[in-house]
Structures are given as structure tokens and as C-alpha cells.
Amino acid sequence: GTIYPHPPQSNPSEAFQAVRHWIDRYAIEAIAIGNGTAGRETLDWLHQSLDPSWRERIYLVSESGASIYSASEVAREEFPDLDLTVRGAISIGRRLKDPLAELIKIDPKSIGVGQYQHDVNQKALKDKLDREVEYCVNQVGINLNTASRQLLTYVSGLGSVIAENIVQYRLDHGAFRDKATLLKVAKLGPKAYEQCAGFLRIRDAANPLDNTGVHPERYELVRRMASDQHTDLNGLLHDAGKLKSVALDRYATSEVGLPTLKDIIHELEKPGLDPRGEAAPPEFAAHIRSIDDLQPGMVLPGVVNNITQFGAFIDLGIKESGLVHLSQMADRYIKHPEEVVSLQQQVTVKILDIDHARKRISLTMKGI
Template identity: 60%
Template structure:
């Protein structure tokens, strides 16, 4: 474990080094974020999921930084360019940007104007002009370098080649790059203009046909919109500061004798460097970094919206009538039992002829009565409001809730492998209606069957970094699933796949074992599942629930490794496990005293178990 990483992360997150070290050790051992947050609080000092995730991500970024550092050192060694001073600077670089700035002068380059000038033997002239700005006569110094055979036909060509060499040095200078980068972030404007003759075709981007805004505070949605317009060739975007500000910053760094002939040559080289090399290089950096910033903000909003949707209050197990609305093709209606099993499906047409409207009304009333419907879910897509209005005119029982449900992604689910596996003989529209009904029953259990990106709760989701988006959304889904807990004997393999310590293969094996051997009677039976070993069991067991199992604790969030503590408590208090799970609401004797004593004994035994490496419930 890298001690430098620990100290650095502890300082950045303003937490103790031991907390970072403990978290890093658990992560390295294969523990998941939800498991560490819930069952290893004693080790981490009660760090929450946000802090643990930050430690995990920062560890990865520092590893990537060191890997790049090693690659640069290896490249320099292979070309015999590594000096002690350079190696020291590389070792001290704390960011990837600083590291790349140090490496810039030594980076293998294509055949630039400066390289051509060096091949013509003009590097000594460039050195003389740069180092003797106050005293050197450039014209006199350039004459000896005129050589038609080398392509230097005149003094002016010699000076131009020398300026090319100086310009590249300016562009490669780490201090110049750093200062100019700061200027760009503080003063650069994002400017967008419409491409020639694209006004009509690109009308959806008309707000950005002539737009400018500081890059430092442009909102993520605007940056992503402009970039999309540029990607679709309707807009042209630039990120630049005032040119005079950039030159005012750069020239004093290199021009040591303003007004002198040699100093003037250096000034021309600096201007050329900014306009031809350095300015565009920093602009590219800003384009990349501003896109990354916009991505992070867009992904954060997406993740927050997804969490809110996944954790929406479930209606619970109800006999459900679900409707996927439609005008021309009619409304697809399904009836589900309290476990979400499909009982019946039909198509009704409540927005066409009077006879069809009457038929639709009779059909829905009949289904409500026949299947003892307890709730109605209506998709919020096309014709959703009209369908809701129609259903509300049917004079159904006042106690029957009618709820509009977000149907985003239902069509994607209906064509998915999961839907085909569950309903191999049903039409796509039937599968979509089933999904709508189940979303009302239990949003989390149903929505985990979808790729989170298809749920439609974020902007510009196809424009952001897809790997970062997937990682963030997967973290959110895993957090929600494990925060709520999963009923082991009824959960789908898609839901089980998000449980801490499990994956799609283990989830499928659990479902197969359940189908072959019947419901699990205890958490410990998980160890009989093929390929589910002790480590996966440790990570997953606390998040899996067994209702009416052999051990009442299997229905709780108490981890099996803490069962012995609860057993000792029940003996000390002379009560049952059920009493403990109910908060000791009805202990046999002197309740208040026994609860206080029991809590005290539990705390003491828990601290002792933690020291022995056990987990907290």
C-alpha cells in the first residue's frame, strides 16, 4: 500500500490517514463500497459511501498518474535523455498536467519547422539571439549561416529558422504553459458561430449561432449542446482569451531586451509561438477539460435523478391493471397478480369510435372486477393523459388508485433478453405493459432490469464520457439495491446481480439453484450455490433477506458474522431473537432495565468482536 497515496488522499478529503488506509486495504481485498459502508464502520471510522467512493476513485487516479510517470521515465531512458534533474522534476509532479508539461520538450514530435531549422544547422544562431538579446546584431550573426545547399538562401531565411526554433522552445516551456493555462481559465470565452449555409439545417442550434460566454462558468448543458452542434457540423466553436492579454503575459517571460534588435527577434518568435503553437495547444487542453467538467456535472445530475427514481416509494404488492397508452394502435392492457405475474392481457381503443369507446370501458370494468384489481398504472407516453382521463370517467371504486408511471425505457426492456426469457410467447407491447405495472409495485426491482442510460433521466447522455457515465450509474444502482436489501427467494437475477459481492453469473446460479431446490431456508445455504465462495458470501449475505426463514435474523440487515453476538444477547436478556428485532418491546422482566443492560452488553461485545476482525451489524 502506497503511504504517499494515503497521506495525499487524507489531506484532500480532510479525514484521518488511518481511515484512508483501512478503506484502501478493504478495497484491495475485494470489498465493495456498500459492504464497507455498512459492515466495516469500525474499521473506517464510520465513513459513508460518498467518502469511500472518493477514496476508491482517487486511488485509481493516483495509480494512473504513477503509471504515466513510469512510462515517461522509460521513454526518456530509452532515448538517453533522462538526467537527475529531469527525473527529480518528474518524480515531484503531482498532477498529470504538470507531468505532461515537464515531458513536453522531450516528447517525440513529427517533423516540425523547428526540426527542419535544426537540420539546417540554425540552432546555434537561435541560441546566440536568445542569450544575447541586449547586445547581439541578428543580421550580422545570421550571415555565416546562409547556405543555399542546406536551403538557407538568405539572411532572412536564417533568422526565420532561428525564430522557429525559439518559438518551439516557448511552446514547450512548462512555466509558459502553466501561466497561459491559468489565463485561459480566467479570461477565455467560449464562442460559437453557425457554419456557412447551415442556418436552416441547424435550426435546432439557433441559440448558439452567435454565442459567447466565459469558459470558467459556462453551464454543462450549454457546453454539451455547443459541442453537439459542432459534432454535427452546424457550429464552429473556439475557446480563446483576448490575444493582447496572452502576449502581455508571455512576452516578459522570454523577451529580456525590448526594443533591441535581438530582443525584437525573440518577441516575433513569441508571437508566432502563441498564434501557431502554444495557443492552439492550450485551447485543445481547455476543450478537453471543459468537456470533462461538463461531463462530470451532467453525470452527477443524471445519477441524482436516477437515485430519486429508483428509491421512489413502491406501492407494494397489489393486484395491478397496467395500461400502455396509444391512439392508432390502441391501449395495451395487462392484469398482474400481487407477485407481478401476468394473468391476462388485451387491447382496447378508448379514443376511436363510440362503439369502441364503450367496448373499452366495459372491458376495463370487467377486468377490474374479475381480477380484483387494487391499483391501475398508466404509462405517461403518447396518449397517456387522454387514457388517464378516460379511465377516471369509468366510475371505478373511489378507493382504486390511478397512477401515471414514467414509462421511459419500457420499450427497451420489452425487447431485452430478460423480457424474452420471462415472456417468450408474448408480444413486445405486452412485455412493456407488464413493466409499467411492475414499476408501480416496486420501481427498484423493475428498473434494475434496464440499462440505467435508457431510463431517460439525464440530458446529453450520449454526449458524455460513456465509461464514466456507466461507472457512476452502476454505483448508484448498487447503492440503492444494497441500501434497500433484496428478498433472496423472489428477486430476479438482474436485481441479484447488483448485490454486493455478486455478479451476473452468480445471480443466475442463485436463481437456478432456487428453481431446482426450492426456496432458500437460510442465508448459509448460499454457500451451496455453484461458484459462490466464502468471499462472495461475506460480501452479499447481509444484503439478502429471507422472509420466514429458519433464523429470524436472516430477514434483517444483521450480518451472519454477528449472529453470535445476538445469540449472547438473547441469553443475557432471557428473550427471543424476535424480541430483539422488535426493539425488545416485550421482554419478560423489568423491560427498561433489561433494554439498557442489553444495549450496554451488545456495545461492549461488539467492540470486542471488532478488535477480533468481525463486522458490525
């Protein structure tokens, strides 16, 4: 449904009742708000309307490229009967839940990152991006039973054709119960299986190792470890003491060295762990709603939303981002902003100057 908490239709009471109804009906755990038009106003409205316990569960999410996605072929395939605006809203919600899985559906040209994005060789940029995304996908691990075709494409050893076949197999036969069943997927042979199996996860699988990054070719080794500790696989995975007492030297061979064994133990310590951190709700000054509320000397919280060679742009919770010039980033000499900040990092800044005519805000991080 659509709500109107803001002018001109302004009906905040009815809007709140609708939100409260959705929270109760669907057991909502978090709320994602697009950071575009009226995003900050909606954040403030929800903070004021909902119980204080919700403050840590309401997030501002980047809208970059959401409108492009909503009109794309991928979106039409996923939601053929939905309006463009609804598709965009779904994409924003999914970005909060799993940004990696959602952002790979959008052409990087539509996201708008980096100072020279459109000046470099576009093919080289895409090739580099594909490699980086593949690295991230394989580092995080992919849920075999929920991953989209687009996400599966980036798993080592797969590609678009096999990814499509995996999705079709799920539709025809239901969820995968073990990794070995992958060999029944059309065009997924032993070589592709060898490459992809370690990066796929199956939650609640009969074999608990199927929800880890341990490769199936090492399952027998782990069973030996469990047996030597006088337990089974589940017992080994849920007993930190037994894992720590595994004498890795006993299992080292020319084929499986100590580094590999240590990686296996690390996976067993926290099976199915997503290495990504928790999303953090934005922290902005409640009394700052527009550039007109700013004054030189103010110290404010913000979030790094873009990094260039000459500095970093900071989201202050208003329409305009402020710039911290390279020379204002640290009390020491630095060559590049990334020595001090990273994207989406929470920072504290002081306002140096405001150019109201050109809507520019100069900031500093020195001496704070």
C-alpha cells in the same frame, strides 16, 4: 386483453366492463398507466368510471425505455411467447411495483435523464451508474427468492455468474429457506457469502433474522441480547420495550462498536422494512387537457420530471412539459435547481408565458 376506451375504436362501456372484470378476478390493488400517448386521457377515464376510492390507487408511470426493454434479449428471455406491446405493459406495471428491480434491465442511454447524458464519457457514466445502482440495491435489500438475475448481479459480492447460479438453484431446489443454504450455490464461497448475506432477505424464514439486514456473523450476538431479555428472537423482534432496554454498552467490543450495535437495533425494530417511500398518485388539474387550455397566471400542480443546470422541467399532465428557469425557482439566490427540487417531486407552479408555435411553456415557482 386489449380495450378501446378512446377514439377511433372508442368503446368505453365494453372497456369498463373488462377493467371491472379484471379487478374482481385478480384482486387488483393498483393500476399503472404509461404516461405516453393517451396516458392522461386513460387516467381521467378511469377516474370517471371507477369508484372514487380508486383515485388514490391509479398511477401514471414513466414509459421511458419501455419499448427498448420489450425488444431486448432480457425481455425475450422472460417472456418468449408474448408480443412486444404486452412485454412493455408488463414492464410499466413492474415499474410501479418495484422501479429499482425493473429499471436496471434497461440501458441508461434509453431512459433519457440529465442534460449532458450523451456528451460525457459513456464508460465513465456506466461505471458511475453501476456503483450508484449497487449502492441503492444494497441499501434497499433484496428478496432472495424473487430477485431476478439482473438484480442479483448488483448485490455486493455476487456478479453475473453467481447471480445466474442462484436463480438456477431456485429452479432446481425451490425457494431458499435460510441464508446458510447460499453456500450450496455453485461458485458462491465463504468470501462471497460474507459480502452478500447482509443485503439479502428471506421472508417467512425459520430464523427471523434472515429477513433483516443483520449479518449472519452477528446472529449469535442478537441471540445473546434476546436471552439477556429473557425471551427468544421472535420475542425480541416483536417487543419494542425489550429492544429499547437492551444495554448496548454491554455488547460493545473492539470488533463490534456502538455504531454497529445501533445499526443492528435499528434493523430489529422494523425487520424487512423497505426504506423506500410509498408511491404517490399524480395530482394534475382536471380541466387542463392540452397546451391550448393553459393561460398566463394560472397556478397548477405538477411533477418534476427532469432537472438541468438551467432549471427544471415540470409535467403538467399534458404532452408538453413546462420549464421553470433557475431564476424563477425560488425567492432567494440559488446556484442549482437541486437546492430546491428533486425528481418526481410534487410542486405548484404559475404559468408565465406560452409559446404555442414552439410548444413551450414558461413557469415560475416564485411568490406562490
